[in-house]
Amino acid sequence: MLSALNLRKVYVTKEKQGAFRTRKKEVVAVKSLDLEIQPGEIVGLLGINGAGKTTTIKMLSTLLMPTAGSIVIDGIDALKEPMKVKKIVNMIAGGERMLYWRLTARENLSYFGSLYGISGKALKERISVLLKEVDLEEAADTPVERYSKGMKQRLQIARGLINDPSYLFLDEPTLGLDAPIAKHLREHIRDLAVQEGKGILLTSHYLSEVEALCERVYIIDQGELVLHDTPKKIIHDVAAGDLLSVWVSELPDKTLESLTEMLLPFEASLTVVDQRDGVELRVQSKMEVTARVLQLLFEHGVHLQRLEVEKPKLEDAILKLAGRDVVGRETA
Amino acid sequence: MKGLWCVLWSEIKKSHRLNFHSTLIYFSLLVWPAITYVSAYYSFKPFNLGAQSPLNRFFSSDKIGVFLLTGYLGYIFFWSLVQSAWQMSFERYSGTIELIFLSPVSRLGVIYGRAAADLLEGVWLFCTFALLAAALVSGIHVAGWWSIPLGLLVLVVSAVIWGGFLNVIFLFSRDSGFLYTVLDEPMLIFSGVRIPVAAMPFWGKAVALVFPLTYVLQILRELVIEGMGFIRILPSLGVLLAVLTLLFLLSGRLAILAERHAQKTGNLTLF
Numbered sequence: 001m002l003s004a005l006n007l008r009k010v011y012v013t014k015e016k017q018g019a020f021r022t023r024k025k026e027v028v029a030v031k032s033l034d035l036e037i038q039p040g041e042i043v044g045l046l047g048i049n050g051a052g053k054t055t056t057i058k059m060l061s062t063l064l065m066p067t068a069g070s071i072v073i074d075g076i077d078a079l080k081e082p083m084k085v086k087k088i089v090n091m092i093a094g095g096e097r098m099l100y101w102r103l104t105a106r107e108n109l110s111y112f113g114s115l116y117g118i119s120g121k122a123l124k125e126r127i128s129v130l131l132k133e134v135d136l137e138e139a140a141d142t143p144v145e146r147y148s149k150g151m152k153q154r155l156q157i158a159r160g161l162i163n164d165p166s167y168l169f170l171d172e173p174t175l176g177l178d179a180p181i182a183k184h185l186r187e188h189i190r191d192l193a194v195q196e197g198k199g200i201l202l203t204s205h206y207l208s209e210v211e212a213l214c215e216r217v218y219i220i221d222q223g224e225l226v227l228h229d230t231p232k233k234i235i236h237d238v239a240a241g242d243l244l245s246v247w248v249s250e251l252p253d254k255t256l257e258s259l260t261e262m263l264l265p266f267e268a269s270l271t272v273v274d275q276r277d278g279v280e281l282r283v284q285s286k287m288e289v290t291a292r293v294l295q296l297l298f299e300h301g302v303h304l305q306r307l308e309v310e311k312p313k314l315e316d317a318i319l320k321l322a323g324r325d326v327v328g329r330e331t332a
Numbered sequence: 333m334k335g336l337w338c339v340l341w342s343e344i345k346k347s348h349r350l351n352f353h354s355t356l357i358y359f360s361l362l363v364w365p366a367i368t369y370v371s372a373y374y375s376f377k378p379f380n381l382g383a384q385s386p387l388n389r390f391f392s393s394d395k396i397g398v399f400l401l402t403g404y405l406g407y408i409f410f411w412s413l414v415q416s417a418w419q420m421s422f423e424r425y426s427g428t429i430e431l432i433f434l435s436p437v438s439r440l441g442v443i444y445g446r447a448a449a450d451l452l453e454g455v456w457l458f459c460t461f462a463l464l465a466a467a468l469v470s471g472i473h474v475a476g477w478w479s480i481p482l483g484l485l486v487l488v489v490s491a492v493i494w495g496g497f498l499n500v501i502f503l504f505s506r507d508s509g510f511l512y513t514v515l516d517e518p519m520l521i522f523s524g525v526r527i528p529v530a531a532m533p534f535w536g537k538a539v540a541l542v543f544p545l546t547y548v549l550q551i552l553r554e555l556v557i558e559g560m561g562f563i564r565i566l567p568s569l570g571v572l573l574a575v576l577t578l579l580f581l582l583s584g585r586l587a588i589l590a591e592r593h594a595q596k597t598g599n600l601t602l603f
Binding site for chain 1: 338339341342345346349350353426427428430431432433434435436437442592594595596597598600
């Protein structure tokens with residue numbers, strides 16, 4: 001298990017004060033963060049830009065030293081014995097950097113494998129398995145500079161798995177990829193957790209990706225934990241609830257009054273939008289109101305043209321959270 | 333040891349594929365140093381190099397060819413590693429430096445592996461040229477057949493340790509490129525590549541002490557120009573060993589500090 005407690009990271013930067021003078025300035029990237037990843041689990045780390053996601057990942061992967069706090073991975077103190085931890089973790093970032101472009105996929109993997117002390121037959125076998133896993137067997141001996149973005153990203157995945165890590169940190173792994181390739185990668189990430197038992201921490205701007213893959217999600221804002229739960233629970237607690245859209249040919253005033261009155265106890269929002277060929281009713285509530293709304297419309301003899309129910313997404317919850325400050329007050 | 337060899341071999345392969353991907357590069361590795369050597373040789377010709385020449389106090393004019401040949405051979409060895417360290421900025425730019433630090437690999441293994449790899453690739457051609465040219469220039473005087481291999485060994489080991497030190501310096505900051513300028517001409521002038529260190533004023537001799545190349549050229553010339561035996565070069569070898577040990581220890585310490593600095597500031601991502 002990976003366990004991080006009270007993680008804090010403060011950067012000291014220099015700010016220019018005129019032509020020659022500089023002033024030291026402290027920037028708190030992560031304030032106080034507790035985080036846990038179990039083997040075989042995919043955990044999401046979300047936040048708006050500058051929330052401290054990448055800093056957190058780099059602290060967990062030993063690339064950055066926390067200013068305070070502790071990180072223990074499978075019983076090893078990452079701050080005291082980083083070299084031991086480096087053997088069981090790896091990190092994959094999105095984008096096209098972090099590869100040697102003049103080298104082929106096989107040469108890249110061979111080099112990075114040697115950094116983990118893997119050599120000879122074991123390294124060759126590991127490279128073959130990984131190239132097959134990421135579907136790069138045919139392009140294995142082509143220089144990376146001739147690869148498409150998707151191929152480079154798949155090679156990044158293979159590179160991150162070269163040491164068969166127990167914990168994998170994925171920082172925007174599908175950034176800028178075409179939808180089919182991103183989907184393929186998501187499936188691969190799920191397999192890594194489910195079939196190979198790897199603990200995975202995922203940050204992504206594609207919230208549908210996080211919702212689809214992660215069992216738990218940490219939401220951080222300005223380096224502080226705002227919320228931690230399952231995506232389903234976060235959506236339920238934060239988002240406004242199901243959005244029911246009903247298109248009717250006409251809406252008598254009396255029906256609208258009854259509807260407003262009926263929805264009062266359900267803390268639902270009701271919006272009426274005049275459309276070209278009728279009226280659209282939008283009802284949003286955390287509680288189940290669909291059956292009641294329909295029943296009322298039937299009782300009033302209103303003719304229904306169309307009906308849609310839209311489930312809230314993780315994105316809706318994040319957008320709502322982004323509109324609050326960290327103590328949860330709605331901004332004006 | 334197996335792990336270290338594995339890293340070294342990987343660095344050699346990587347360096348070869350990254351930096352020596354075209355036959356034109358090999359051509360330049362021979363042509364540029366050879367032209368520099370020939371130009372230095374002929375720049376002495378218009379001057380009076382006879383018995384009244386001030387240079388004659390330090391070496392006889394018939395030995396200019398071999399003096400410059402040993403000087404440039406040493407310089408190319410050391411200079412190729414300044415270039416190699418400078419290319420560390422490429423590792424920053426491509427983000428691969430972070431991946432090296434993400435792994436548990438021996439930091440000194442990578443640093444010296446990189447230096448050794450770039451050295452072997454960068455100098456073998458000029459080295460071959462120098463050995464062939466040595467047959468044509470006058471003034472070579474060796475105590476035994478072993479003098480030349482010993483000289484080359486001293487040169488390789490010293491250059492790798494120097495290269496490792498430079499690689500560590502470039503780990504500290506993306507702005508270490510100034511060393512490229514600082515180490516080029518001063519090393520060429522003060523290490524005794526073209527002019528004997530003994531011919532320099534006091535302050536010049538003091539600057540010469542900073543460059544390990546000074547000590548290496550001293551030994552190389554003792555071996556192939558003055559024909560000294562192993563016992564006679566021991567004092568110079570002892571001084572060089574002390575300098576290299578200091579450089580090695582300093583590199584080890586600086587490598588630890590560079591990694592700590594990067595962990596504290598996150599500067600490895602800056603390029």
